[in-house]
Amino acid sequence: MELDWRPLHGQARGMSLRAFAKVRNKVRIVVDRNRRRFHRMRQFLAYLPAMSIDPRHLLARSFPVIEHAYSLRDTALYALGLGLGADPMDGGQLRYVYEGQDGKSLRAMPTMANILAYPGFWARESDTGITWQKLLHAEQEIHIHAPLPASGRVTGATRITGLWDKGPGKGAFLQQTRDITDAASGQLLASVVQLSLLRGDGGFGEGGSAGAPPAAHAMPEGAPDHVCELATPAQLALIYRLSADLNPLHADPAVAAAAGFARPILHGMALMGVAAHAVLRTVLDYDDTRFQGMRVRFTAPAWPGDTLRTEMWVDGNTVSLRTIAVERDVVVLNNSRVDLR
Numbered sequence: 001m002e003l004d005w006r007p008l009h010g011q012a013r014g015m016s017l018r019a020f021a022k023v024r025n026k027v028r029i030v031v032d033r034n035r036r037r038f039h040r041m042r043q044f045l046a047y048l049p050a051m052s053i054d055p056r057h058l059l060a061r062s063f064p065v066i067e068h069a070y071s072l073r074d075t076a077l078y079a080l081g082l083g084l085g086a087d088p089m090d091g092g093q094l095r096y097v098y099e100g101q102d103g104k105s106l107r108a109m110p111t112m113a114n115i116l117a118y119p120g121f122w123a124r125e126s127d128t129g130i131t132w133q134k135l136l137h138a139e140q141e142i143h144i145h146a147p148l149p150a151s152g153r154v155t156g157a158t159r160i161t162g163l164w165d166k167g168p169g170k171g172a173f174l175q176q177t178r179d180i181t182d183a184a185s186g187q188l189l190a191s192v193v194q195l196s197l198l199r200g201d202g203g204f205g206e207g208g209s210a211g212a213p214p215a216a217h218a219m220p221e222g223a224p225d226h227v228c229e230l231a232t233p234a235q236l237a238l239i240y241r242l243s244a245d246l247n248p249l250h251a252d253p254a255v256a257a258a259a260g261f262a263r264p265i266l267h268g269m270a271l272m273g274v275a276a277h278a279v280l281r282t283v284l285d286y287d288d289t290r291f292q293g294m295r296v297r298f299t300a301p302a303w304p305g306d307t308l309r310t311e312m313w314v315d316g317n318t319v320s321l322r323t324i325a326v327e328r329d330v331v332v333l334n335n336s337r338v339d340l341r
């Protein structure tokens with residue numbers, strides 16, 4: 001960038017042109033020297049390794065308790081964001097999107113626990129030390145301790161429950177758990193467990209959790225006992241985001257393209273909800289009182305508009321499942337399960 005000396009000419013009256021030129025040249029030398037120093041420093045910093053996270057700080061990190069009030073409208077909108085109600089003549093689906101003539105018949109989808117009292121994307125806060133741009137959502141798990149009310153007020157208490165180093169250049173696994181409690185009665189309703197891969201934060205060494213992250217759920221061999229195909233509308237992510245994650249990756253084509261995707265992708269937790277719907281529809285005949293928990297492992301993005309085929313293997317009170325995007329023949333959920341009562 002060339003300096004503009006014109007404003008100084010009026011202030012240089014009484015100074016000879018030779019003296020003015022001498023001062024100008026000295027200033028240029030100083031500016032050029034500092035500019036070179038700045039570029040050298042920037043190059044030096046680019047080669048420095050990223051600051052390692054502090055595992056002890058993360059494991060002891062406190063989170064504010066989140067209070068969340070929600071209505072029948074919120075509960076129905078959440079279910080619509082999973083594709084329920086696509087067949088308005090199906091009484092099973094209507095249970096989750098229509099309150100009935102008595103105004104009291106609406107049911108909450110068990111996976112709605114995922115969005116209640118959510119603490120937000122706290123990993124990008126400066127005190128964490130996490131390279132949040134390289135964080136991947138690996139697994140999601142819910143445990144239903146009591147039926148979720150169709151409307152109410154709940155609190156969510158989040159804590160870090162695991163941090164495992166995979167080694168330099170290999171990343172780390174971080175597990176967070178959120179307990180959701182009815183604000184009026186104090187009853188524990190659900191626990192939500194999220195496992196994230198911190199791709200840019202491995203190699204911190206000591207201070208993490210003992211042992212290893214939870215092993216993947218083992219899938220049965222042989223043909224599935226049940227198969228359920230559910231078509232998803234092209235606008236599904238636009239509906240789901242009104243209940244939960246407003247990340248433009250799921251709505252803005254330009255943002256999706258910048259992230260390397262051909263189009264906005266479906267939320268991972270919406271995908272989990274679609275798979276839960278498949279189990280409710282096929283195995284439980286929409287009796288959600290038997291739905292005790294669910295654990296999924298994300299293996300590839302799903303697109304709004306995909307036909308999602310969920311394959312299910314039933315063994316007692318465990319339903320193992322895998323979900324495939326039919327048109328692209330891509331496995332989007334694997335090593336997943338639903339636990340029944």
